[in-house]
Amino acid sequence: MLRVLWGRRGLRLLSRMCAAVCRRPMSCSASSRMLRLRRAARWHGMMTAETLGRGREDGLVDRTELLPALLGLRERTVTSGSHNESSGPRLMPLLLIKMINKSRGKILGVLALFLVMVWYSIYREDRYIQLFYFPVQENKTMCPLGEVERKAAQLIGNYTRDHPLFLQLKDYFWVKTPSLYELPYGTKGSEEVLLRLLSITHYSLPESIQRLKCRRCAVVGNGHRLRNSSMGETINTYDVVIRYGPVSVPLIPPRCHQQMGLMPLMSPCPPSRLNNAPVHGYEQDVGSKTTMRLFYPESAHFNPRTENNPDTLLVLVPFKPMDFQWMEAILNDKKRVRKGFWKQPPLIWDANPEQVRILNPYYMEVTAAKLLNLPMKQPRKVKQKPTTGLLAITLALHFCDLVHIAGFGYPDSANKKQTIHYYEQITLKSMAASEHNVSHEAVAIKRMLELGLIRNLTYF
Template identity: 60%
Template sequence: MTTDNLTNWRVLALFMLGTFFSVAVVWYLRAEPNMPVPYVIAEDDGMMCLQGNMGRKALLLIENYSRNHPAFLQMSDFFWEKNQSVYQLPYGTQGSEEILLKVLALTMRYDMPDRVQSLPCWRCVVVGNGHRLKNSSLGDVINKYDIVMRLNNAPVHKYEHDVGNKTTLRLFYPESADFDPHLQNNPDSLMVLVPFKTPDIQWLKAVLNNEKRSRKGFWKSPPLIWDVKPENVRILNPYFMEVTASKLLNVSIKPPRKNKEKPTTGLLAITFALHICDVVHIAGFGYPETTNKKQTIHYYEQITLTSMADSDHNVSHEAQAIRRLLEARIIRNLTRF
């Protein structure tokens, strides 16, 4: 046998040994009930989903990171003094406990869907509303994730090729609630209220209980009719807003607050995903350069950065936070950022 043939046989033997070892590891992990089971995220992606991996990564950037917090508010949160919040909305529930109890008594569900809870590992994608999703052809890729998070009133209908049509969770606040939620969501989608202020909770109580609506306290009129089943409604734990502001944006949330900067729903959704998911990917995040006055900021409407001039959001500050997460390989981006 020549030297070249011997080298080729050695390479082939090493390749077969490596393949056998990989198969054996996966078989062992699946056979051992106490071991996390990795699996492929998408057909063209070799990254594995491993329970607990996200927590270890998030510790790199989030001080005192902990998953010991419920995803959604529940009635039991308000029956014990030890659970009383030190902050008012949007960073806590102080002063809103009574109205929250009334709303939570209507929804009566405080967990993730059963089909998600039964999964051994949660692969999540947070779908932003950015213009980079337009003509992205990412619809089929997005639909493959276990949990698809969407934001505010971003449409799915007629944009399925770019954004998919699967919605597990939709984070929103009253002014951003879609007037036709059935058109843009699945029948079992969870509608997750992000309460920025007490009137947000009062609005939810009114529409779920068919009570008199009020437009007072809103910067834009929310829907007066919002046809969603109470069991599909959740209220996001304000803890995640607190972490987003204080840990990712380094914004002071202690009164008196001179800086009125608040996180966007998008960055909040990423923080939420870091706490409940095992893999976090994002798509459609990023704003145009501040000097670009003509580029639209959303994939579905013709508005520019000037529309955010009077908001309490600092998009440059948030872009830096997302970039840190990307550079630390804590999250992965499916679109250009």
């Protein structure tokens, strides 16, 4: 019977039988539907084994036997139409599983391609962040050796690294090299007290810094932009972290200068609000590591251990002969010097002499003459000096293989209410009494940034 139904003869016979039942000719599509109905009838057991047997023997099917089956199939087809909508959702999972099984390889390939695209997009985003946002952590194995020296030579005339960072006793005791300038650009006239001071201090760098193949340095300023910057962890990753005392001079009337030196506790003059760039309490923004701290007597904290590490080098930046005298009196426990300061320096300075260094005035000269074009000899009333911030950058350019800065810059001159330090509320108005031209220094720093000589970690 199956051979008959699947052959041409069987198809013609089935067409005749359907025409007799339906009283109309049967189209090819209808014939195809009948074949599908026939299969369904067989699957559902509606055709008996006897009918199938006779079909195989005779090659024909009796209309009386086939008619009930066909009528049953027509009725089932008509009645099942109303259930298509309800049975459709049940069939969808089966069809989906069947499609997945057939296209498993293609689906896995598409999924793998999608995962690769996702990974690549994330990788590109990470690279974008590293390139265009700070902090950028340089690979220590790819140190740009010689790059700072090459670019610094474009900005600083007669650039050299032959000069020592700190003053040494042998240069004054044995050689007695005469200096061309007085402080802060030389030691002319201060050799005697300097000899006594150098006899109890040191000049060498720690071994941990000397053996570095690449010196990655961060010069940390005192600017307001460090507040809430969360730069602490980044700053701590550098090999050398240089900090310095602030550059601002509080508004103190001239009549108060001598009073603050002679009788600071009974003076009616306003107290100074200056502090030496504190670290304690601001570690999240400014870090906790300090390799060198540049200071002068007015910016010194009475307990250097409060804001520094045990191995921090305390580098004196001498601006005037009284600075040498103050340091000698403190370290030798002599009678304290009170006169000659615009702000009373600490009378007790609990520092280890082995950690004290005296900065070579050569770097102050380079900062003033080469970067700011200031004359070495100025009238007393018009004296301008570089800030310790710019001096710290100059020092790093003669010492480091990579120089990054953070916390530099001042607010716009029209913004009188914006604070200038991250740790106190004084404004740009306090700079009026200082001997620094901050706008001139801003131009010099921007020039370094344009040359790629330094890199800024905070907005300048």
